[in-house]
Amino acid sequence: MSASELVFKSASELATLIRDKQVSSAEVTRAHLDRMAEVEGAIHAFLHVNEGAVDAAKAVDAKIASGEKISELAGVPVAIKDILCTVDMPSTAASRILEGWIPPYDATVVARSREAGLVPLGKTNLDEFAMGSSTEFSAYGPSRNPWDTDRIPGGSGGGSAAAVAAFEAPIAFGSDTGGSIRQPAAVTGSVGFKPTYGGASRFGAIALASSLDQVGPVSRNVLDAALFHDVFTGYDAKDSTSLNYNWPSMAEAARLGAKEGSLKGLRIGVVKELNGEGFQPGVKALFNELVELATAAGAEIVEVSAPHFDYATAAYYLILPAEASSNLAKYDAVRFGLRVAPNEAATIEEVMSATREAGFGPEVKRRIILGTYALSAGYYDAYYGSAQQVRTLIQRDFENAFAKADVLISPAAPTTAFKIGERVNDPMAMYLNDITTIPANMAGIPAGSIPMGLADEDGLPVGVQIMAGIKKDDLMYKVAATLEALLAEKHGGSVLDKAPRSYALKGGAK
Numbered sequence: 001m002s003a004s005e006l007v008f009k010s011a012s013e014l015a016t017l018i019r020d021k022q023v024s025s026a027e028v029t030r031a032h033l034d035r036m037a038e039v040e041g042a043i044h045a046f047l048h049v050n051e052g053a054v055d056a057a058k059a060v061d062a063k064i065a066s067g068e069k070i071s072e073l074a075g076v077p078v079a080i081k082d083i084l085c086t087v088d089m090p091s092t093a094a095s096r097i098l099e100g101w102i103p104p105y106d107a108t109v110v111a112r113s114r115e116a117g118l119v120p121l122g123k124t125n126l127d128e129f130a131m132g133s134s135t136e137f138s139a140y141g142p143s144r145n146p147w148d149t150d151r152i153p154g155g156s157g158g159g160s161a162a163a164v165a166a167f168e169a170p171i172a173f174g175s176d177t178g179g180s181i182r183q184p185a186a187v188t189g190s191v192g193f194k195p196t197y198g199g200a201s202r203f204g205a206i207a208l209a210s211s212l213d214q215v216g217p218v219s220r221n222v223l224d225a226a227l228f229h230d231v232f233t234g235y236d237a238k239d240s241t242s243l244n245y246n247w248p249s250m251a252e253a254a255r256l257g258a259k260e261g262s263l264k265g266l267r268i269g270v271v272k273e274l275n276g277e278g279f280q281p282g283v284k285a286l287f288n289e290l291v292e293l294a295t296a297a298g299a300e301i302v303e304v305s306a307p308h309f310d311y312a313t314a315a316y317y318l319i320l321p322a323e324a325s326s327n328l329a330k331y332d333a334v335r336f337g338l339r340v341a342p343n344e345a346a347t348i349e350e351v352m353s354a355t356r357e358a359g360f361g362p363e364v365k366r367r368i369i370l371g372t373y374a375l376s377a378g379y380y381d382a383y384y385g386s387a388q389q390v391r392t393l394i395q396r397d398f399e400n401a402f403a404k405a406d407v408l409i410s411p412a413a414p415t416t417a418f419k420i421g422e423r424v425n426d427p428m429a430m431y432l433n434d435i436t437t438i439p440a441n442m443a444g445i446p447a448g449s450i451p452m453g454l455a456d457e458d459g460l461p462v463g464v465q466i467m468a469g470i471k472k473d474d475l476m477y478k479v480a481a482t483l484e485a486l487l488a489e490k491h492g493g494s495v496l497d498k499a500p501r502s503y504a505l506k507g508g509a510k
Ligand code: GLN
Pocket: 130, 131, 132, 133, 155, 156, 175, 176, 177, 178, 179, 180, 181, 208, 320, 434
């Protein structure tokens, strides 16, 4: 097999080849670095390339040669969303305010992936501080969708999704506060899961909204995501919201789901509110086909209604800015990051204000203003208080829905990838795009997206979202793996098999 073919293999295939000593981790890593050098000019998935990647791979090879059992994914390269702290690479959250900042520690999830023998390839692009749905709010320029470089790869984790869909990395870290793993996965034809809140450590994950943030896997198939999930999740004493729970193996669940090939005995809830107005016809059509496929495979389909989901986006865009405005107060030009002094005699307040003015982009400023307003004395109850009440109602909607169904499904995003520039000056249009993904974060439940086909009208990938109850991550993976297998059987392969493998920037692209 030629080195360039390695990049089209899945993480589990690569791990097997490495374990059987058919290829070394160093060779696999070099193949991915070469692929990055070849396509990054058009895709721009990465903000930083790990210069130590090949050395890290060689160290893993040496351990494998000495017979050490490291993990099922040992030697496989991984891309890391630049919201996660890495001790050997800058960690910027795609913001100017953290340009060049190298943290003194690794995020727990990153440390665990290194211990498992995964090889970091670099840091991936995102909307600044993970605020956005397109990566256009990155201070370092947007990433591009491998299916059409004039289009967005989703956001905030568009870099991770684009890296995976452009075969630059077999797996990647994402983070999901309101959909930043699932929506990018949906619009790039890749796979992404958000664990139950508290399932993955947030220690060293640069905080956006602490009560909503979760780190999760991005990949090209369900098994790879599940294997990767098993590597980095689980209790961490350094995160006070981490769940001390004996999690089953997600990989086992995924393998079981793929093998079973039937959905007999499973009640699948179709959420009425997550497939209505504003959903693209091609998205709806594929979703209806998926429901038919699930029915044919023996699932019992139940329609469930979640009336408060209609208010989820509005409530989220109060809770998130409120928490973000407080989390981002630490970028004060004193402790770390950028410092801008307007003149030599400037006071600390003037330095702080000049730094925040220069260091934050427009979307971050918009949310800090929204958040501080929502939390201000006279408005706290009217805005933040009501939003929290809505959050409780959404949680109750889920409880009711899960009394009728084992898992819930919906389209993962209302539309396919939109054009770069189309919504960047229209915050409302950008926010409304998150309608499908936000409810899961509001309730802390696990949710993921797998590709279900290409939309008729534009030939672009569409994802189906699978949601399960709290701590039922294994059920989510199992059902996702069964659906993936049924879809592959029906379409004669996976959606990403049809993805372009070389890219060119078109006329309008910069
Ligand atoms: N698009 C959502 C937002 O802009 C989701 C962000 C995220 O999950 N980090 O807030």
